[in-house]
Ligand SMILES: Nc1ccn([C@@H]2O[C@H](COP(=O)(O)OP(=O)(O)OP(=O)(O)O)[C@@H](O)[C@H]2O)c(=O)n1
């Protein structure tokens with residue numbers, strides 16, 4: 744089944760703190776966003792990329808897309824204050840598509856086999872996310888003290904892509920917008936509608952580049968592929 748993908752890349756990168764859009768950081772001489780876009784550009788099931796960018800970086804994104812020959816950008820839209828708002832803006836560009844994937848521009852190591860697994864699962868589950876089991880013990884803390892150790896076997900570290908039947912995610916975003924609900928991922932908006940979200944086991948190296956330590960991991964991941 745063909746899908747369209749929304750790539751939110753309009754954040755400020757405050758935690759990365761490198762003074763520029765973290766999607767422009769080069770890994771092995773290639774910008775992070777190009778690593779990410781190339782995966783979907785090369786996927787025969789992907790029939791279009793909706794790239795969500797911030798106003799001030801729009802021209803540079805267009806320059807990179809042209810310089811690296813990315814073919815499948817169908818729309819470039821301006822993002823919003825929060826990630827959720829950026830994704831909402833991207834959702835407005837969907838016409839008659841059945842399946843949409845939403846994938847962070849800052850996750851360059853997603854792989855095609857896992858994307859296809861998600862696309863298969865979402866056709867019967869309506870919503871599906873890549874996730875990996877937690878490795879560390881997780882505790883809830885209050886005022887600097889651990890008050891509860893959360894049972895780890897049921898905890899997952901959720902990634903992107905997140906896959907949805909289009910009407911399901913469009914409705915979930917509309918309800919969240921009307922009710923002022925803000926989630927840190929798109930699946931949380933579907934959960935807010937009391938719908939189930941299927942877990943598809945992903946890979947630990949599908950990391951999100953969030954802080955500068957992640958760049959060290961990223962170089963190691965790239966080197967392991969050579
Ligand atoms: N208003 C926003 C915020 C985030 N994103 C995108 O959503 C992805 C995941 O968000 P995150 O890693 O938190 O990026 P930032 O918000 O830029 O990071 P920070 O919170 O450190 O500023 C990133 O590709 C980011 O560019 C977006 O499109 N629009």
Ligand SMILES: C[C@](O)(CO)[C@H](O)COP(=O)(O)O
Pocket residue numbers: 826847901902903927928929951953
């Ligand atoms: C969507 C996400 O990548 C799933 O783990 C994560 O929630 C994004 O969070 P961020 O604070 O916007 O990076």
